[in-house]
Amino acid sequence: MSLDTTHAPVTSAAVPRPVAPSGARPVPFRGGGFRHKPLGFVGPLVFVALIALWELGSRTGFISPIALPAPSEAFAAFMDLVQTGMLWTHLEASLYRLVVGWTFGSLLGVSVGLAIGLFSFVRAGFLPLVSALFPIPKIALLPLFIVWFGIGEGSKVATILFGTFFPTVIATYGGVDNVDRNLIRMGQSFGLSWLSIVRKIIIPGALPAILSGFRISASIAIVLLVAAEMIGAEFGIGAYILMAGALFATDQLICGVAMLSILGLTISFFIGKAEKYFLNWRT
Amino acid sequence: MELMIENVSHHYGETHVLEDISFTLKDGEIICIIGPSGCGKSTLLRFIGGLEQPTSGQVLIAGEAPSGSLNPLTYIFQDFALLPWRTVEGNVSLVLEDHGIHGSRANAIINDVLARTKLADFRKALPRQLSGGMKQRVAIARALAVNPAVMLMDEPLSALDSQTRELLLDDLVELWSREKFSACYVTHNLAEAVRLGHKIVVLSRRPGRVRQIVEIDMPLGERFERMGELEETQRHLWNLMREEARAADMELADVA
Amino acid sequence: MTSTIIHSLAAITLASGVALTAPANAQEDTVQIGLLSLTSHAPSIIAEAKGYFEEEGITAEFVSFQAAQPMAVAIASGDVDFGVTAITGGLISLAERGAVKVIGGALQETPEIEGQKILVSRQAHEDGVTTPADLAGRRFGITTAGSSFHYMAHKIADAEGFDRSELSLVTLNSVPAVIASLRSGQIDAWSIVPNIAGGLTRGEDVVEIGVIADYVEDYQVTTVFTSTDIVENNPELAERFLAGFSKGVADYNAALVDKTMSEEETAEIVAMIHEYVYTDRPLEDADPAIRAGAMRINENARLNLGSVEDQMEWFKSEDLVPAEATVENLVDTSFVETF
Numbered sequence: 001m002s003l004d005t006t007h008a009p010v011t012s013a014a015v016p017r018p019v020a021p022s023g024a025r026p027v028p029f030r031g032g033g034f035r036h037k038p039l040g041f042v043g044p045l046v047f048v049a050l051i052a053l054w055e056l057g058s059r060t061g062f063i064s065p066i067a068l069p070a071p072s073e074a075f076a077a078f079m080d081l082v083q084t085g086m087l088w089t090h091l092e093a094s095l096y097r098l099v100v101g102w103t104f105g106s107l108l109g110v111s112v113g114l115a116i117g118l119f120s121f122v123r124a125g126f127l128p129l130v131s132a133l134f135p136i137p138k139i140a141l142l143p144l145f146i147v148w149f150g151i152g153e154g155s156k157v158a159t160i161l162f163g164t165f166f167p168t169v170i171a172t173y174g175g176v177d178n179v180d181r182n183l184i185r186m187g188q189s190f191g192l193s194w195l196s197i198v199r200k201i202i203i204p205g206a207l208p209a210i211l212s213g214f215r216i217s218a219s220i221a222i223v224l225l226v227a228a229e230m231i232g233a234e235f236g237i238g239a240y241i242l243m244a245g246a247l248f249a250t251d252q253l254i255c256g257v258a259m260l261s262i263l264g265l266t267i268s269f270f271i272g273k274a275e276k277y278f279l280n281w282r283t
Numbered sequence: 284m285e286l287m288i289e290n291v292s293h294h295y296g297e298t299h300v301l302e303d304i305s306f307t308l309k310d311g312e313i314i315c316i317i318g319p320s321g322c323g324k325s326t327l328l329r330f331i332g333g334l335e336q337p338t339s340g341q342v343l344i345a346g347e348a349p350s351g352s353l354n355p356l357t358y359i360f361q362d363f364a365l366l367p368w369r370t371v372e373g374n375v376s377l378v379l380e381d382h383g384i385h386g387s388r389a390n391a392i393i394n395d396v397l398a399r400t401k402l403a404d405f406r407k408a409l410p411r412q413l414s415g416g417m418k419q420r421v422a423i424a425r426a427l428a429v430n431p432a433v434m435l436m437d438e439p440l441s442a443l444d445s446q447t448r449e450l451l452l453d454d455l456v457e458l459w460s461r462e463k464f465s466a467c468y469v470t471h472n473l474a475e476a477v478r479l480g481h482k483i484v485v486l487s488r489r490p491g492r493v494r495q496i497v498e499i500d501m502p503l504g505e506r507f508e509r510m511g512e513l514e515e516t517q518r519h520l521w522n523l524m525r526e527e528a529r530a531a532d533m534e535l536a537d538v539a
Numbered sequence: 540m541t542s543t544i545i546h547s548l549a550a551i552t553l554a555s556g557v558a559l560t561a562p563a564n565a566q567e568d569t570v571q572i573g574l575l576s577l578t579s580h581a582p583s584i585i586a587e588a589k590g591y592f593e594e595e596g597i598t599a600e601f602v603s604f605q606a607a608q609p610m611a612v613a614i615a616s617g618d619v620d621f622g623v624t625a626i627t628g629g630l631i632s633l634a635e636r637g638a639v640k641v642i643g644g645a646l647q648e649t650p651e652i653e654g655q656k657i658l659v660s661r662q663a664h665e666d667g668v669t670t671p672a673d674l675a676g677r678r679f680g681i682t683t684a685g686s687s688f689h690y691m692a693h694k695i696a697d698a699e700g701f702d703r704s705e706l707s708l709v710t711l712n713s714v715p716a717v718i719a720s721l722r723s724g725q726i727d728a729w730s731i732v733p734n735i736a737g738g739l740t741r742g743e744d745v746v747e748i749g750v751i752a753d754y755v756e757d758y759q760v761t762t763v764f765t766s767t768d769i770v771e772n773n774p775e776l777a778e779r780f781l782a783g784f785s786k787g788v789a790d791y792n793a794a795l796v797d798k799t800m801s802e803e804e805t806a807e808i809v810a811m812i813h814e815y816v817y818t819d820r821p822l823e824d825a826d827p828a829i830r831a832g833a834m835r836i837n838e839n840a841r842l843n844l845g846s847v848e849d850q851m852e853w854f855k856s857e858d859l860v861p862a863e864a865t866v867e868n869l870v871d872t873s874f875v876e877t878f
């Protein structure tokens with residue numbers, strides 16, 4: 001690349017290899033780190049190690065049984081649930097509330113979010129309302145929910161529905177707002193109909209935001225499960241946890257909390273799959 | 284089909300962007316628009332494409348679009364504007380679907396335009412798997428699919444490296460030679476302008492006025508071989524531009 | 540040392556609702572007293588305001604809680620020294636783990652004083668639930684499993700001779716939620732202390748159909764409890780606390796239950812209680828609410844062991860506490876007179 005090579009006549013002769021002067025050394029490498037390698041086994045390992053340490057701490061009395069029950073006790077509580085068949089009763093009750101509440105909350109949320117994203121009139125009317133209602137802790141409204149929706153499934157589903165509705169609205173209209181304006185211009189310039197632009201450009205463009213909204217709203221739904229099952233729930237993981245708390249049965253408490261956490265992991269796994277499937281076009 | 288731009292002026296709020304622009308785009312003619320940054324070239328192109336309306340003046344269409352033209356005024360964007368979630372063929376079929384063209388009829392068109400833009404092997408690829416030049420070729424293929432009467436191109440090659448730009452320029456010339464579409468081509472690159480333009484509209488700094496319209500008679504197909512003869516025109520354009528660009532630069536410096 | 544840290548950690552995580560966290564080891568003469576915003580906690584308030592604790596060489600500091608359960612946990616962890624609460628499944632469970640001990644009695648049902656009421660919704664009343672015997676097959680509101688409401692509901696079923704399972708218990712987790720459910724007719728029945736019952740029956744939606752005293756004899760509703768640590772290592776502090784507390788009890792009963800105190804002194808006591816109870820209302824409004832339906836608190840913190848035993852039996856019969864739980868583990872009888 002030096003100047004004289006550019007003046008040299010073009011020949012097909014091999015370029016002579018440079019000879020390294022003595023004392024030449026490799027350039028020091030400084031580019032390592034700051035990059036994540038997939039280390040799939042580390043997560044479970046840390047998990048198992050923590051539980052083993054915890055068990056050890058409980059057995060040696062280092063961790064007082066009042067502070068934390070041993071993991072084996074929590075597991076025993078879990079086996080009790082399995083043997084009595086109550087596990088399915090609780091799971092079924094909770095899953096029903098989660099699925100119905102989350103599905104309707106999300107459907108409504110996406111619809112309202114799209115409307116806010118697409119129509120100035122709706123935005124002007126509803127956005128302040130959404131901003132005003134979102135921060136209200138739904139738990140504070142429980143006594144009112146009892147009057148509005150009753151102590152049956154209504155108030156439980158409603159708690160989860162309201163809890164998931166608002167974050168979905170905000171994620172959705174945020175997603176719509178963030179769709180590349182140029183793509184919309186492109187659609188218009190090719191004379192695409194309004195509906196085509198919404199269906200083929202705006203919704204797919206907002207999908208990443210909507211899906212990450214789902215991730216958040218699913219977690220919120222699980223968090224709200226305990227609150228939802230405060231009202232007249234005989235069965236359900238939340239009701240089980242509340243009862244364990246009231247009786248200070250810490251083994252059952254930890255068992256219930258662990259079930260919620262596993263539920264969360266499972267849902268997050270499925271949303272991850274959905275993201276992989278729907279957003280494979282992302283870099 | 285002819286396009287007439289008549290006395291177009293435009294303000295964005297306080298900003299006076301365009302001032303009394305008039306020229307005519309004839310059938311099968313390529314007009315290049317050059318001018319300093321911010322003088323309103325993109326804005327003017329949006330008026331021509333009907334995506335925005337000028338404060339005063341109008342853009343008129345004379346004559347019928349050739350039959351079979353699905354979208355007479357078709358845009359090609361600087362940033363390609365491909366849907367990242369659709370494959371190459373999906374991006375092309377997007378603009379056909381709304382015209383009720385599906386199945387084998389769509390397939391035939393897609394095959395044809397992808398062959399013309401040398402993309403046949405990349406039918407199933409997603410935009411993220413393509414190089415910049417290929418993406419712009421997809422955008423051109425998409426434009427060709429609707430059989431445009433006028434192509435509106437806003438710096439279509441400026442996001443590409445210079446080798447790719449040369450290749451695509453050749454492609455455009457070849458496409459034009461096969462099918463004499465008319466085009467409005469906005470660019471900053473004077474070499475592009477003299478390679479493609481039958482007429483070159485030079486705009487002044489903002490508010491953009493027509494400073495001069497330079498005509499080049501040499502047939503497009505011969506221009507690559509006869510670049511030397513175009514040097515003179517290019518230098519002339521540069522002289523026109525230089526003062527405007529310098530003045531525009533000074534104005535910006537004042538603002539800063 | 541380490542276990543203290545872990546205890547404190549547990550308290551921070553479990554005792555949600557602690558308004559003020561105090562050092563785990565109180566100084567010799569400073570004690571942390573857990574307080575719920577209820578009139579039945581008044582003796583401690585009076586004892587502090589009138590200097591009865593000071594006479595015993597105790598500086599009292601109050602820690603407010605929203606519910607009995609976190610208070611029990613805070614006492615177990617040593618963050619709070621003394622508290623008053625109903626005997627609940629949680630309390631027995633903590634006692635079984637050697638963390639807390641009941642050392643005296645507080646609120647008790649007595650024949651001559653108006654006690655807890657059995658309430659039904661207007662709707663249920665019109666449906667024919669006019670006596671507690673009609674409660675079979677009805678929805679009875681409770682806060683949590685193993686709460687005093689749960690116990691009372693079953694005592695009614697036992698005495699009226701229908702199966703406990705015929706009462707459908709609805710767990711609502713908080714008193715406001717139970718009230719909302721009862722008033723809107725979502726549940727049929729509930730039982731509660733007279734001053735809350737009075738407020739409800741004054742309205743249209745709720746009707747009184749009986750009293751708990753008919754079903755639970757001399758019900759020891761609440762007890763005084765402390766940490767096992769204090770009972771074992773500092774019993775003398777517990778004695779001094781109980782002495783001061785008892786003087787507060789005497790004043791409370793004299794002023795609000797037996798009404799033998801002069802009006803002037805009574806008003807003074809009401810004002811003291813108002814510092815911590817019904818603080819959201821001005822004194823004029825709070826005054827009648829504080830006076831209404833005051834229930835007797837046992838003189839000298841005497842404890843009705845018979846009632847405690849009955850409650851323990853019930854907890855065991857319902858599997859709400861470990862089968863091996865005993866009254867001995869729950870109560871230390873060396874501090875007060877029991878009967």
Ligand SMILES: Nc1ncnc2c1ncn2[C@@H]1O[C@H](COP(=O)(O)OP(=O)(O)OP(=O)(O)O)[C@@H](O)[C@H]1O
Pocket residue numbers: 295298300319320321322323324325326327489
């Ligand atoms: N939507 C808009 N609202 C307000 N001002 C605008 C808008 N679009 C463009 N402008 C302003 O109008 C002027 C012309 O913009 P335009 O994009 O047409 O310039 P241009 O000639 O294409 O510039 P460049 O060569 O840098 O692409 C600029 O000053 C710009 O800031």
Ligand SMILES: [Mg+2]
Pocket residue numbers: 324325326437
């Ligand atoms: Mg531009």
